[in-house]
Amino acid sequence: MVDNEPSPRVKKYHPSRVLTLVYQPFAVGTLAILAYKEAKINTRIRNLFGYTLFFIATLLVLVLDLATSGRGGIGTFIGICVISGAFGIADAHSQGGMVGDLSYMLPEFIQSFLAGAAASGALTSCLRLITKAAFENSKDGLRKGAILFFAISTFFELLCVLLYAFVFPKLPIIKYYRSKAASEGSKTVTGDLAAGGIQSSPTGDNEESKQERKGNKQLLYENIDYALDLFLIYALTLSIFPGFLSEDTGQHSLGTWYALVLITMYNVFDLIGRYVPLLKMVKLESRKLITIAILCRFLLVPAFYFTAKYGDQAQVDERLG
Numbered sequence: 001m002v003d004n005e006p007s008p009r010v011k012k013y014h015p016s017r018v019l020t021l022v023y024q025p026f027a028v029g030t031l032a033i034l035a036y037k038e039a040k041i042n043t044r045i046r047n048l049f050g051y052t053l054f055f056i057a058t059l060l061v062l063v064l065d066l067a068t069s070g071r072g073g074i075g076t077f078i079g080i081c082v083i084s085g086a087f088g089i090a091d092a093h094s095q096g097g098m099v100g101d102l103s104y105m106l107p108e109f110i111q112s113f114l115a116g117a118a119a120s121g122a123l124t125s126c127l128r129l130i131t132k133a134a135f136e137n138s139k140d141g142l143r144k145g146a147i148l149f150f151a152i153s154t155f156f157e158l159l160c161v162l163l164y165a166f167v168f169p170k171l172p173i174i175k176y177y178r179s180k181a182a183s184e185g186s187k188t189v190t191g192d193l194a195a196g197g198i199q200s201s202p203t204g205d206n207e208e209s210k211q212e213r214k215g216n217k218q219l220l221y222e223n224i225d226y227a228l229d230l231f232l233i234y235a236l237t238l239s240i241f242p243g244f245l246s247e248d249t250g251q252h253s254l255g256t257w258y259a260l261v262l263i264t265m266y267n268v269f270d271l272i273g274r275y276v277p278l279l280k281m282v283k284l285e286s287r288k289l290i291t292i293a294i295l296c297r298f299l300l301v302p303a304f305y306f307t308a309k310y311g312d313q314a315q316v317d318e319r320l321g
Helices: 010-011 016-036 043-068 074-103 107-134 141-170 172-183 188-195 216-222 224-240 245-246 255-278 287-312 313-320
Strands: none
Touching: 016 074, 016 188, 043 074, 043 141, 043 188, 107 141, 107 255, 141 172, 141 287, 172 188, 224 313, 245 287
16 A cells, blocks of 8 residues: 655645745846846836736636636646736836836925835735635635635736726826926826827926936945845745745644734734834934834744744744734
8 A cells, every 4th residue: 555645844835835935036136137228118008017917917827726716736736936927017017107206396295105015914904804804614715715705806916907997097186297207308108198198298498307317226226225125024924924934834723724814914014113213213324223113023033943943833923923
């Protein structure tokens, strides 16, 4: 009789870690290429491509599940990895493009957009908790809840495509700032102006447009501390979420709710953190103090280490959840 019991090494292997490793290179690599070519890229096409790819990739998750009847396997796993890479490309196009688009306007717009991105994460997590609870006691409930979640997500992704394509460019305040950007020499907003019903082309008649544009290297040199701050923020954040979550495959009192609760807590506090700068009493304006505050976050590393090594599972759950 053939023994089909998997080896201990196979039992310890968990492929979810691969999804992050697939997503990030595509996101960072695409963003680097777009940043290098940003002066020649049509912003409208870039953002529409990103939102459309998000919609298609989310829809493909549903198609893949229905086509395989929820069965796993190497083919399904490769398909999920491809979709994860597509999400990375879409994120680089849409989120990077929107930040660049709003940078022509008011700083408050960028704050609102980034805080809104965190709010969408919190709402998405709450939606996933609701769909899981709705099918908790039904047969094949985990899959049914996930299908409903991705169906709703696909609808909202399509809504984002339609809003950006037909509503956003026609807002008076957006038309004003894009016209202003075009008058200052921007070549990336031509398609946006046409979508808003404005026929205009960049002019170079005023003094502002005659000023020499700073290159990417010069901008990086002048803001190297900010670049380092961002690297340190995401290096630590990704090592804990989803890094720690992918590596922690043990048994937990929360059971199948464990990962969802952690993700929800992360997104909720991410939302809170992005609104903190609006409070003047705690807002940091010194670049040195910002770097010091970011370095202090690394105190979480030994906290995680000693809790995981010397604490019991209840303590780990308490600190993470």
